[in-house]
Amino acid sequence: MSALGTAVDILRCFSEARPELSFAEIMAATGLPKSSTSRMLRALREARLLEQDEVTRRFRPGLLTFELGRLYRAHDDLIGRAETALKEVCARTGHTGYIAVLDGCDQMVLRMVPGSNPLRVVSPAGQRGSAIATSNGRAMLARLSDTEILARLPVPFPVLPRNSPHSPAELLGRVAEIRRTGQSASDNEAIEGVASQGFALCNRETGEMIGVAVSYSSQATPPEERAHVARELEAMARAVGSVIGDAVWGQSREAAR
Template identity: 35%
Template sequence: MTTLENAAAVLKLFSTQEIRQGHPGLSFSDVVENLKLPKSTVSRLLMTMETQGLLERDLDSRLYRIGKLLLAVSSHYLSAPLVDSVSPYMTQLSQLTQCTGYVSMLEGRDIMVMRMFPGRTYLQVVTPAGSLLPAHETAIGRAILARFSDEDVVQRFNGEYQVNSFNSPGSLGLLLARLAEVRQTGLSFANNETLQGISSLATSIFNKHRNETAGLCLSFPSPEQGKNIPEGIKEGLIAVTRQIAEKLGDEYWQ
């Protein structure tokens, strides 16, 4: 493989090894073992990637993390006027409700997490910014899809509808029925879909001046059977969404 291909393979290890923010990092041995390359080749490769800002190495542990160059590029990619404008509201809402908050945007049939706002409620698994998830299997994705017509949604999936979660709409027809409910209330709910034990409540917001749509979401431990969504989550999310909608002139929430 070329040097570029080897560098890409190293970066992919951060995903396959689930090395996220807060993880100590990737070791020299990890790269050698997974890429099946000579130690001398790996040494030169990692040194070059570190020099170019693709990687950073901790002086004490000698482990590698994603470098400032990639982080700077990704932060620009994950930035949009609408995302930036709603982020302060979501930061405050996450703190008030103790839920983990998200802002996402639609990418084809997926949603991309643009921002994550850690809440004080302990969640064993979080979804970091940059993650892609099937839109139809998430509350936030369905909140955004509900802004489109049924014809647009059918065309978007183009006969390639699949689900991974038993709790997600099992067919395109069931998805359209769920979107109709979201359009009536403005709220989208997911229970034990992307992650078992985790529920999410989401809304969407539209900036007509830039033709941007984003989803706002709060995630929290799933309520016990027979219990409702914890108090304050629904009310807080609706209040924040309406406040943003008023500033943007989003008539959907007026």
């Protein structure tokens, strides 16, 4: 275990759910001995990767993370194009859109595009969740081989919401269906009461991949509205996919098969 690895183990303890942690919490979460924890926290603080509240003594991400995080794909061409197109989709449908990337078998929301619908799904940028339980997450997984997918799965298979896949085999079945149509849907999964449709985009040149989704209330969205969303997403996928050379969307569906 390298010093950098230890540092990153600590950094990974912080999340939306736990943006601040105490000495003891970090020690428990990492399993590091007291002295190692103390030294490493001091080093991280001095490096500005963490900072410490003077009163509560709790640690939180530091200024350097803010600075670097701001730079993360700030001028990414694929994300820029997708975001522009998604804004139009969300303007027309009224629903909330998301752009995410895959990390292991998690997905991380990079961009959120608000819709105008009064019933609002809010899952802010920076939100991490299982890719297995979301439409765009599964769409991204569908771009990998079955072997690659299986290699990413944690053991044991994670406990997921009731409508999500509950085994590797079930996941692969879902993924096969997504590969056939290019589109992916979820209903009452990652967030109860919320449904979504999504697809993946992959830049042929760079291998960069993102997942795009539009979320809406499961109960309040009738089938014809869902069909509308599906058409909008397909049109968007084709428009952006043709520019970036996406293997699925960059040409006609017939030729892709």
